[in-house]
Amino acid sequence: IITECDPSTTSREAVFAKVQAETGGDFVHPYNDPRVIAGQATCSREFLEQMDERGVKPDMVVAPIGGGGMISGTCLTLSNLAPDVKIYAAEPVNADDAARSLHAGHIIADDAPDTIADGLKVPLKDLTWHFVSSYVTNILTAT
Template structure:
């Protein structure tokens, strides 16, 4: 598997990505909850990427990569490794363009996400639930297919695509009285946070960017404090979309533009997910609940602030919800 030479995407790349992906994505709504605001002691504005095409924000970056290929490149298809949302988003985008999509997924990935990948026409090769296994199995798949590698997050095309989410959020916040003080999103490999950094550092540099991470997969938080990348190979957390480590490209954004990375326990994540389902009547997956969990855990940080919260996805196995095990 050969990574591309590192190219740091620009604000102009994000603008071009937005023009490219608009026909293939939803402009997702921003919702509020007076009950959750009262609990948190701040005003929260939820950007609902759980209502996005393919059920996750990752369709933005995937669509930018797929529709940015030349016809010659596209003829060989695309390929990736992913725990779920990037896999199904890339399969969706590839299906829209009519090209093949091969994905390597951990055998432990939620069945709902595997079903979605296959439903969009993706071809799955399973691997062990570790970064090492994912990358090794993927190298074999790519060697056989010659497909264009669309990395789940360490890809400038993907980061530029993810940056379109916070651009929309800023525009939509005008209907709620102006810009937020803080924007929050979950962090795993850092694709969404990097896109958020790319957009906000240009459009609203005064807005703080805070990332949220599970305590049991806190390598980004430890990296942030250490000043260099610390990569865990196979962390265990209910937030299955946040198990992967930062890479060199996403670290460029995280290290320069993120104000803090806060963490939440497994129980706090599950409680925040259930609370969102109950009070907002929307389906979010565990990874999407991590920002709310950290807000509720750190009231002094957010007291009186206007906080944009990116709900990154809503792909869950309805027969295996985390509170069912309790």
């Protein structure tokens, strides 16, 4: 069953709460969940393995950031396997809440940023914020 909602964090969370109450289903957060972050960490592990096969050691890695699942996985891998590699994130200038959050030192959540990059329209949450605030060197924005 597909349940539609308005394209905002507030709407998604409200509709999900209703569906969960009606069905009793379990919730796996799409990015603020340790299992999801661990899964995303495999991307940077595979990247490091491929670079190693080529005899290349990266100085830095840039990963996309929306809610922070992918960048958190990147931080998890690199902080353990290649702690000297600098970690940068990138996001659209029209959805730059992560960059503003990093510079402010706390989460600044936009409810529905105006960007066509729909996978990056979600805010950081507590678990992903931990990785971003602890390991990300800077967040770059692109028009």
